Amino acid sequence: MPTLFLDAALWRLMAFARKRPLLVGLFWAALAALSLFQVATRLSINTDSSDMIDPSAPFRVAATKLKSAFPDLDDQVVVLIRSGTADEAKAFTESLAERLRDDENVESLLAPPAEPFFQENGLLFLETTELEDLLARLTNAAPLIERLGPDPTLATLFDALAEAAEQDGASADPETLDALYAGLTEVFTTQDTVLSWEKLLSVGEEPEPEVLLTIEPVLDFTKLKPAQGVKTAILDAAAAVRSEDGLEAEVLITGEPILRTEELEAVSQGIGWALALSGVLVAVLLAFAFRSLRLVAACLVTIALSVILTAGVATALFGQLNLISVAFAVLMVGLGADFSIHLLMHWKDERGLGASERAAGYRTARKIGTALMLTAPTTALAFFSFAPTEFIGMNQLGVIAGLGVLLAFLIAMTVLPAMVRIGETVKPVDRLPEGLMNKVIRPLGIVVGALGIVSLFLLPYARFDADPMALRAVSAPSVIAFNEIADDEDAAPYRLSVLAESEDELLARADGFSDAETVSSTRHLFSFVPEDQDLKLTLIDAASVGLSFALISGGDLGPDLEPALGRLLVALREEESEAARTFETVLRERSLQQLESAAPRVFRFWPRQREALNAQLRAGFVTREDLPDPLAERFVTESGTYRLEILPEGDASDLAARRDFVDQVLSIAPDAAGSARTALSAGDVIEGAMVQASLTAAVLVSLLVLVVTRSIKVLVLLLIPLLLAGSLTTATGTLFGLPYNFANVLVLPLIIGIGIDSGIHLALRAEKTGDPLAGVRGPTGRAVVYSALTTIASFGSLIVSAHRGTSSMGALLTIGMLWVLATMLFVLPPLAQLLYDRKRSRLERTSA
Structure with a gap:
């Protein structure tokens, strides 16, 4: 050697x-x-x-093309707002969005509960049968809504409930009454529960007590942490909502910049x-x-x-x-x-x-x-x-x-x-x-x-x-938020997008995925123009005849609390439902002072719910031009390039399911790009x-x-x-x-x-x-x-x-x-x- x-x-x-x-x-x-x-x-x-891969790789080329058309798509910040009730979550979101709109760290934001477009036209996005059921329920509850008025008292509510019970639900359907009995029982037997009027006046699945807010941030790339400014702004605004408005909600922030x-x-x-x-x-x-x-x-x-x-x-x-x-x-x-x-x-x-x-x-x-x-x-x-x-x-x-x-x-x-x-x-x-x-x-x-x-x-x-999330700290707040919203269709992180240069091409490409087993749905700009609007508007107009008067009513002063309570107790004796009997027991065990002390928690979100109902009855015919800019900008560029979003069927966080989804989409659209393919x-x-x-x-x-x-x-x-x-x-x-x-x-x-x-x-x-x-x-x-x-x-x-x-x-x-x-x-x-x-x-x- x-x-x-x-x-x-x-x-x-x-x-x-x-x-x-x-x-x-x-x-x-x-x-x-x-x-x-x-x-x-x-x-x-x-x-x-993604920058750790050669930019000439096919998936990087597709991702670069998508990013050049929609440069802010991957830089959105997602905020999950979760509270005890859907009412408080929406109220918190509205107040938070109002504070953030003028913040220098926010380019634009999309918060459906705080958008006038969705506040007025939300009913049009329901299925026709679901809308019919909701309007029927609201129409039945019109006498109760009218009596409560804008500034109700516990005596007014008890008297209205007694009247409804005496008339066998003529002024409110039995399902609404039982839900109200159960809600009031929880309020009177706990120290912090707030009555959810959103839940009482909805149909179908119970409304989730959480809201997603998406923000297009102003990122400062001259700093080591470009998204730190918007993160701080969100947390400061949330703290102001808690201290100034008295609203409580958990605020979780995620999205690529925060991650x-x-x-x-x-x-x-x-x-x-x-x-x-x-x-x-x-x-x-x-x-x-x-x-x-x-x-x-x-x-x-x-x-x-x-x-x-x-x-x-x-x-x-x-x-x-x-x-x-x-x-x-x-x-x-x-x-x-x-x-x-x-x-x-x-x-x-x-x-x-x-x-x-x-x-x-x-x-x-x-x-x-x-x-x-x-x-x-x-x-x-x-x-x-x-x-x-x-x-x-x-x-x-x-x-x-x-x-x-x-x-x-x-x-x-x-x-x-x-x-x-x-x-x-x-x-x-x-x-x-x-x-x-x-x-x-x-x-x-x-x-x-x-x-x-x-x-x-x-x-x-x-x-x-191959999941980039497998690298990140489990305890990081942004990772916790990411995992919380991973199953939410509106914020599903593993999705794909394809581009189209015209409306016809966009709709044709969307039709190409109609039979794909791994695709749950596609979403594009025109998906947000409600279907069957003529029929839905007719239904809303018909229901508004009785509801509008109930909503503009000044309410009923009603009797004092003690006689109203006595009348309600007598009426509840005739009720056979489990919720009514439990509610009667709770009322008998509470003093007038205990009941009165809970009144603010009963009516805390009633004025907001009443205003929301009033706004929904003003729904009008929606066209593509009526869509709010923060929403439209996510799906079409100023030059007329459209984006088609493709959402996976099932749990795309599962590697095998995600691969099936990506493979099938690429077999239909080889130019598809997005987080699912990139990972x-x-x-x-x-x-x-x-x-x-x-x-x-x-x-x-x-x-x-x-x-x-x-x-x-x-x-x-x-x-x-x-x-x-x-x-x-x-x-x-x-x-x-x-x-x-x-x-x-x-x-x-x-x-x-x-x-x-x-x-x-x-x-x-x-x-x-x-x-x-x-x-x-x-x-x-x-x-x-x-x-x-x-x-x-x-x-x-x-x-x-x-x-x-x-x-x-x-x-x-x-x-x-x-x-x-x-x-x-x-x-x-x-x-x-x-x-x-x-x-x-x-x-x-x-x-x-």
């Missing part, structure tokens, strides 16, 4: 640094200062996962905590490894320089990091320590054996020079294998980390010789006993090898999670990128090792443990519910790139000495263990991140490095013994 030129090259580099420490120090310090300035002034983070803002917070905080934690853990491990503050400090200096200079390179090359490449800082903590650990461990050992300072450096270069000179380019090549993929997130990290590895090598090989002086009193590294192979390593090697073979059968069950297609691209990068890394690293060492044995000793480690990592992730995703797809290529370092050191020691345990027993084995542990510590620190993608990256990398350590320590030596024992047997037979 003619590699003496590598040993000599490393020694010359170390000797140069040793002779010129001041020059070396000034050189790296100047570069570090320049890097810090670049990072502070230019570096930013892009949290848009990205909170994701950036999670990633930034997670990387910050991980970086700090990894630094502490690595420092502790180095202290155990060297038991010398000077050597630990020297290692930490090389690590810090590696991180800073790599950040400077990243800023100079890209200027903007993504959710994947931002992890380079934590990775470089582990990678930056590897070369220093191997160099100092052997240098210290040689000094302990009695070599002079210079001789110790020379012997270290002769002993591990080839390994050190080979591990830097092999690891860098593994990272550079990310570059040809379509996944820009992986591509960017590969370039940054690849260059970072080379920088870390140069820093360690120059800074350490320049600043480190190891005294004569150090002890050599303890050697493990020779009997270790038979007692420990071979049995454990058999176990690990067997597990590796078993793990191959689990590989078909490994999966890739799936991006997943397919990234899954392919992981396989491509892994194979590329394996091939490039293998070729380099073969060219440098010219040894098939060394290559075999490296590849078999790596293949086992990769299979075991994937199988472990499958068993413990850690699928591959957008963030952790780089695990397998990283295992090849980083894991091969340990193998190279052990394999080359075995090749040079012919002893399979030569590397394990001495300083090489100890350096391999501590190098792997520092890498695990730095990668494992990512687990603390609230961002699930970053956390899963740390978890899988930790698992992967543990398996790398196990296969290199327990599988490689017995394999080397098998190969070199045969070599020695042949030599002995030839000699004989």
Whole structure:
């Protein structure tokens, strides 16, 4: 294995640094200062996962075309307003929308309960039969509505209910009366329940006590968090509604801008905590490894320089990091320590054996020079294998980390010789006993090898999670809101859109999906023009004859509360329904003061309901031009390009259902774009990128090792443990519910790139000495263990991140490095013994 030129090259580099420490120090310090300035002034983070895919990919081309026509479509903020009753939710929404309309952070908003168009024409959007039932119910309740008037009292209500009961429901249908009895019972028996008149006067399904409000925000891209302004404006306006209007509602905010803002917070905080934690853990491990503050400090200096200079390179090359490449800082903590650990461990050992300072450096270069000179380019090549993929997130990290590895090598090989002086009193590294192979390593090697073979059968069950939401923090408010509205058809996140240049084309394209089983409905501009308007308006006009008078009535002052209550109790005795009997019991158990104290909660939303009914009776014929601008702008451009929205049937958050939906839509409209297609297609691209990068890394690293060492044995000793480690990592992730995703797809290529370092050191020691345990027993084995542990510590620190993608990256990398350590320590030596024992047997037979 003619590699003496590598040993000599490393020694010359170390000797140069040793002779010129001041020059070396000034050189790296100047570069570090320049890097810090670049990072502070230019570096930013892009949290848009779609930007991590090559823009020439077909789904990106379709998405770009849709975005150019409707640039604000993906930047909408969705607000979910949830309260105790539908009445309060709508009242809260109206007040919130009124405050936000003039806010500088809001371009436009669409809040149906607060839109005059929907307030007046809402009845036209009901099915004809549903409208008939509602109008019949309202007509029956007209006498009750008339008596209550705009400012009713509890006495008026009780007297009206008594009259209705005495007339067997002539002034209100039995269903309405029972609902009113049940509602009043709840109000009188609780401390905070408010009567929902919306619920009492509706038909069909009970109205939901929540409202969706969509906002087109003004995003400030000069700031790190462009959507922070609109988020703050919404929360401040909601607080004002609570304090000034006395309304209560839960306000949940989501939408891509908010999701990205909170994701950036999670990633930034997670990387910050991980970086700090990894630094502490690595420092502790180095202290155990060297038991010398000077050597630990020297290692930490090389690590810090590696991180800073790599950040400077990243800023100079890209200027903007993504959710994947931002992890380079934590990775470089582990990678930056590897070369220093191997160099100092052997240098210290040689000094302990009695070599002079210079001789110790020379012997270290002769002993591990080839390994050190080979591990830097092999690891860098593994990272550079990310570059040809379509996944820009992986591509960017590969370039940054690849260059970072080379920088870390140069820093360690120059800074350490320049600043480190190891005294004569150090002890050599303890050697493990020779009997270790038979007692420990071979049995454990058999176990690990067997597990590796078993793990191959689990590989078909490994999966890739293509949902970007799988990356985000579960506890983030925007993610909670997203999950809450995921099943709401009006806000379903996984949908598709196609474009049309005319009304005829739009309607034709909509008809094309009428028989699609995976499509629940299509929606376009003309979908919001109600059908059968003539018939519906006739029904409304007929009902308004009696209702209009009831709604303009001033109401009935009625008797005092006590006689009204007495009359109602007598009337309730004749009622047979369960609701009436329960209501009678509650009334008898309450004093007049208790009932009067609940009156504000009974009538709190009555005036608003009365005004809403009055507005609905003013419905008129609706045309396309009558649609509110915030709604129309979502479906047609000023140039006349129409958008057709396609909604999925069933639960599109289920991966299989979503794929069926996307496949069927694309078979009808290949130009369809939207979140449903983007998530799936991006997943397919990234899954392919992981396989491509892994194979590329394996091939490039293998070729380099073969060219440098010219040894098939060394290559075999490296590849078999790596293949086992990769299979075991994937199988472990499958068993413990850690699928591959957008963030952790780089695990397998990283295992090849980083894991091969340990193998190279052990394999080359075995090749040079012919002893399979030569590397394990001495300083090489100890350096391999501590190098792997520092890498695990730095990668494992990512687990603390609230961002699930970053956390899963740390978890899988930790698992992967543990398996790398196990296969290199327990599988490689017995394999080397098998190969070199045969070599020695042949030599002995030839000699004989």
